[in-house]
Amino acid sequence: MPLVSRMALPHVRPMPPVLSLRDIGFARGGRPILGHFNLDLAPGEQALLLGPSGSGKTSLLNLAAGLLSPDSGEILLRGEPMPARPAARDALRRRTVGIVFQTLRLVSALTLRGNLELAARLAGRPTTEIDQLLETLGLAHRAQARPRELSQGEAQRAAIARALVARPALLLADEPTSALDDASADRVATLLTGLSAANGTALLVATHDSRLKAHIGRTIQLERLA
Amino acid sequence: MIGLALAYLRDRGLVTAFNILLIALGVASLAVLLLVSTQVEQRFARDSAGIDLVVGAKGSPLQLILSSVYHVDVPTGNVPASSLALLRGDPGVARAIPLALGDSFRGARIVGTEPEFLALSGASLAQGRIFAGTGEAVIGAQAARQTGLTIGRRFTGTHGVGEDGSSHDHMAFTVVGVLSPTGTVTDRLILTTIDSVWAMHGIKAPTDTAHSDDHSHDGPSAAILDPRSVPAPDITAILVTYRTAMAAVRLPSAINRETALQAASPATETARLLTLFGAAFDGARLFAWLVAATGLLSVFVILLSAATAREGDMALLRVVGATRAQAAGTVLLEGLVIAAAGALLGLAAAHILLAIGASLFPTLAAVGVGPTLFHPGEIGIAAAVIGLGVFAALVPAARVYRTDLADTLARAT
Numbered sequence: 001m002p003l004v005s006r007m008a009l010p011h012v013r014p015m016p017p018v019l020s021l022r023d024i025g026f027a028r029g030g031r032p033i034l035g036h037f038n039l040d041l042a043p044g045e046q047a048l049l050l051g052p053s054g055s056g057k058t059s060l061l062n063l064a065a066g067l068l069s070p071d072s073g074e075i076l077l078r079g080e081p082m083p084a085r086p087a088a089r090d091a092l093r094r095r096t097v098g099i100v101f102q103t104l105r106l107v108s109a110l111t112l113r114g115n116l117e118l119a120a121r122l123a124g125r126p127t128t129e130i131d132q133l134l135e136t137l138g139l140a141h142r143a144q145a146r147p148r149e150l151s152q153g154e155a156q157r158a159a160i161a162r163a164l165v166a167r168p169a170l171l172l173a174d175e176p177t178s179a180l181d182d183a184s185a186d187r188v189a190t191l192l193t194g195l196s197a198a199n200g201t202a203l204l205v206a207t208h209d210s211r212l213k214a215h216i217g218r219t220i221q222l223e224r225l226a
Numbered sequence: 227m228i229g230l231a232l233a234y235l236r237d238r239g240l241v242t243a244f245n246i247l248l249i250a251l252g253v254a255s256l257a258v259l260l261l262v263s264t265q266v267e268q269r270f271a272r273d274s275a276g277i278d279l280v281v282g283a284k285g286s287p288l289q290l291i292l293s294s295v296y297h298v299d300v301p302t303g304n305v306p307a308s309s310l311a312l313l314r315g316d317p318g319v320a321r322a323i324p325l326a327l328g329d330s331f332r333g334a335r336i337v338g339t340e341p342e343f344l345a346l347s348g349a350s351l352a353q354g355r356i357f358a359g360t361g362e363a364v365i366g367a368q369a370a371r372q373t374g375l376t377i378g379r380r381f382t383g384t385h386g387v388g389e390d391g392s393s394h395d396h397m398a399f400t401v402v403g404v405l406s407p408t409g410t411v412t413d414r415l416i417l418t419t420i421d422s423v424w425a426m427h428g429i430k431a432p433t434d435t436a437h438s439d440d441h442s443h444d445g446p447s448a449a450i451l452d453p454r455s456v457p458a459p460d461i462t463a464i465l466v467t468y469r470t471a472m473a474a475v476r477l478p479s480a481i482n483r484e485t486a487l488q489a490a491s492p493a494t495e496t497a498r499l500l501t502l503f504g505a506a507f508d509g510a511r512l513f514a515w516l517v518a519a520t521g522l523l524s525v526f527v528i529l530l531s532a533a534t535a536r537e538g539d540m541a542l543l544r545v546v547g548a549t550r551a552q553a554a555g556t557v558l559l560e561g562l563v564i565a566a567a568g569a570l571l572g573l574a575a576a577h578i579l580l581a582i583g584a585s586l587f588p589t590l591a592a593v594g595v596g597p598t599l600f601h602p603g604e605i606g607i608a609a610a611v612i613g614l615g616v617f618a619a620l621v622p623a624a625r626v627y628r629t630d631l632a633d634t635l636a637r638a639t
Contacts, residue, residue, distance in 0.1 A: 058636075065545075067632045087549070094547035104635070107539050109237040110230065118230065122547030162546065 016079030018043050018096075018170045018202040019064055024073035026059055032225045033059050037073070039220065043169065046193055046203040048212055051222030057206035060222070061172045064204065066093045078169055094123060098163030098201075100192070102175035105159035106147040112158050113143040116165045123166030133161050137191055153184030160192055164199065171196050173205045177212060189215040227552050230543075231559035234532070245524050246568045252518025253572025253611055258579055259514060260603045262595050263507050267500060269594030270296070273411045274492035276321075276346045279478060281305070281313060282463035287490035288499060294325055294463035295492050297335050297411050298593070301327050304460035305487055307420075318473025319466055326423035327462040329383040333588075334369035336383045336399075336416045338423030338461075344405070346465065347412040353377055354403030360421045364403035368413040368591075375401050375416075383416075383426055397426040409594070420461060429459040522614045525564050529557055529622035540626050541634040554627035558619045565615020569608035576604075 017040040024037040033056040041047060049057045062068040063075060066082050066089040075082040077096045083089050106115045116130045134140045137157045142150060150158060156176060163171055176192060177185035193215045196203040205212060213219065235242045274295050282290045283303030292299035313322040323346065326338030337343070341356045349366075354377045357364050365375050375381060380398045399418060407413055466489075468474055481489035533540075540553045581597035583590050 062632055062635065067545075067635060090544070090547075090549060093545075099545050101542075101635070104538050104542050107230070107542055108536065109233040109539070114229070114233065118543075119546045122552075166547065 015043055016076070017041055018045075018078055019204065020074075020076040020079075021060075021064065022074045022076070024060075024063065024070045024075070026056070026063060026068070026070050028059065034063075034070075034222075035225055041170070041202045041204060043202055044197060044200045045218070046196060046216045047205070047218040047220055048216040049204060049206040049220050049222060050208065050210075050213075052208065052224060055222040055224045057208075057222055058174055061099070061174050061204065061206050064170070065097050065099055065172055066090070094166075096169050098166055098168035098171045100156075100159045100163045100171065100173040100176050102178055105155045106150075106162060108147050111144050111146060112139060112150070112161075115147075115158070115162050119162050120165045123168075125166055130161075130165060133165055136195065137161050138187075151184075153180055153188065156180060156184070156188050157191060160188065160195065164195055164201070167199065168201060170202045170204070173203070173207075175207050175209065176205065177209050178207060182211070185209065185211050227548075227556050228559060231556045231563060234536070234556065235560055235563060238528075238532075241528060242564065245521065245528060245564050246571060248524055249518060249521035249565060249568025249611060249615070250572035250575055252514055252516075252521050253569050253607060254575040254579065255514030255517055256511065256607050257573050257576035257604050259507055259511050260601055260607070261576060261580060261599055262590075263503070264601050264603075265594050265596065265599055266503070268599075269410075270496045270500070272409060272594075273347075274496060275410075276467055277465045277492050278468045278474065279466040279489050279491055280463055281309065281466060281481060281487050281489050284486065284488045287488060288495045290463065290488060290490045291492050291495040292499075293327065294465065295411075296593075297327075297337070297415060301462045302488065304462055305464070307459055307461050309487060310461060310464055313464055313466060316473070316477065318468055318470050318477055320469035321465075321467040323465045324420055324461045325463045325465065326420050326460075329385055329423065329426060331375075331381050331383050331399075331416055332373040334365070334373050334414055334416050336363075336418060336423065336426075338418055338420040340420070343417060343465075344412070347408045347410040349405045349408045349410075349412045351403050352406040354401070356403055357418050357422075358402075360419060360425050361397065361399055362402045362422070363399040363416050363418040364405060365401055365417070366405050366413040366415045367407040369416055370404050372414065373416075377401050377404060396428070397422070424459045518611060518614075521568060522565070522611070522618045525561055525615055526618040526621065529561055529619050530625070532560075533557055533622040533625045537629065537634050540629060541631055544629075544631050545635070550627050553629075554623040557623040557626050558616060561615045561619025561623075562612065565612045565618075566608075568615070569611045572611075573604055573608060 019039065019041040021037055021039040024034050026034040037060070049060060051057050059068060063070055066075070077092055080092065083092060106112065107118065110118060113130065113134070116133070117127050120127045120130065131140065134143055137160065139154060139157055139161065142154055147155060147158070160176070173192060177188050180188060189212055192205070193203065203216070205216060277295055280290055280294045282294060282301065283305050285302030289299050290302050293301045307324070310322055310324045313319050321342065323340055323343050327335065329336040344350070344356070351364070352367065354364070365373070370376070373381070379401050381401075382393055382395050382398050384393050399422065405412065466477070468477070478489040478491060481487050543553050544550070577597040580595060584596045
C-alpha cells in the first residue's frame, strides 16, 4: 500500500462565507421587496448592490446586519445563523459587522477620535490602531474635530474609519459616495475598497452611484418587484 | 458611556450650566434654611443651657427671655435687688445669678453679674483674671474682636444697647480678662460686677446684696410682692436653675401669681419663638422645593427633547455595538450628572452664602449662623434631588430604550 494512502490526511474545513443569504423573502407594508434572494460573500470579497430606488438595496443591507428580520429564508454570518433574539442578534452584529451610512456617520457630541475610541471599546478592540487608521484615511489632523466641523468627504472617510476600527469581518455600506463630488467619491471608494482588501474584510456596497463600478468588480443588480 | 454622557452635556454647555444652576439654587435655598434653622435652634439651646427660669419685671415673657438669655432685645424693666436673696433662699433653687443690663460699648452689651455666670456658658479665661472689684471687666472673645479691647485697656460704657446712647463718662472700666470662645452669647458680652453697673449709674451698692433675712423658705416673700417697698438699687433679671423638679411646677406660677415679678421659662418661650419662625421657615422651604422642582422639570424637558433630537445618534450607537440599556443609560447618566452637580454646587453655595451672610450681617452671626456646620440633612437633600434627577430622566431614557433601530435608521439615513 502506498505510503500516502496510509497517512491520515488533515481534514481542511473550507472557510464559510462571511455572509450567506438563502432564499430570502421580505415585504414591507404589504409590498414585496425581496423574493427568493440568494447571496454568498466570501471573506475579503467585494460586491456592489445596484438597483433603482425601492428595489430593496437598503433593506438587504439591514437584513444582512440583523436590523431587520426576513419573512422567509435564512441569514448566516460566518456560518452562524442570525439569532431570533434581538439581544443575541445585536451581539453577533457587534462582533461581525461594520456599517457605513450615507448621512448618519458619527455621534454628534464626540470628536472624530472620540467616535473611533467609542466604537473600538464597544467592539472590545484596542484603541492603539486609531492613529494609524486616521493617518491612512488622511484625517489625522482632524482627530479633535466635531462631526459638524468636517466636510462631507471627511465625514464619510471618518465613518469608514469608525466602521473599520472594530475590525469587522463584513463591512456594509449604504450609498457611501452618493452625496460626494467626483474627487471625494473617488477617494472614499478607493479607501473603502483598499482598506477592506487590506484587512480581509468582505464588502457589500448598496448604491445607485455608477461611479463605484470602477472600484468593485462584482455587481448584483436588484429590480423592483411587481 | 460616562464619557459619552459628559460629551453630550458639554455639547450643550450653556443649557447644561443653566440647568445645573437652577437645581443648585433650589438646593442652596433648602440647605440654607436647614442650616439656619438648625444653627438658631442649637444656639438657643446652648445659650439657655442651665437656665430653667428667668425672673424679671412684668411685661412680655418672650422679651424677658430675649433680653436676659439671648441679649437681643431691650429689658422689660428692673426688679428689686432683694429679689435675688429671696430666690436664693428658696429650697427649690439651686442657683440664681443676677443680671444688670442696659448699657453697652461699641455694640457689645455690658452685663453686670457674678463670676458664676461664666459657669452657665462653660466660659473660661483665655487671658487675665475674672472681674472682682468695681470697674473691672472681662470681655467675651467676639466682643474683644468687635471692640478692639485688650487687657489693661480702659473704656466707658454708653447708656442703652444701641450705638447712639449717652456716655457714662464718670465711670471707666478696665479690662482685666478675655474669655476663650464658647460658641454662646457670652462671646459677645462684656461682663462686670453688678456694683460696676450701679456705679455707672451713680447708685451706691447696699452693704449686703447677697442675702436678705426677711424671707421665709416657703416661697416668694412679701418683699417681692411689692417691689416698691424695696429701695434701689435694682437689678434687671435673675437666671434661675432649679434644684428639684417640683420647683418647675411651683416656682413660676407662684412668682407670676403672687408677686410683682415675672417668671418666664426659656424652654417655653424659645419653643414659642421657634414655632413662629417655623411657619416662616416652612413657607420658605416650600418655595425652595418649588425652585428645585423647576430645575428638575427642566431636566425632564431638556432630556426628552434631546432624546428626540439625537435619535440618529442613539441608532448609530446601537449599530456600533451599544446595547439598548447602554444607549438609554447615557440619558439616565445625564440626568444623574446634572442633578448631582446641581446638588453639590447648591450645598457648596449654601455654605459660602452663610459665610458671606455672617460676615456682612452681624445679626446673623449674633444668633450663631455660620458656614461651618454640616448637617446630615444636607445629604438627605442632595440624595433626594439626585434621585429626582434620575427619575426625571426615566421617561426620556425609556423612549431611547424602546426605539426601533430599523425604523430610526430608515428615517435617519
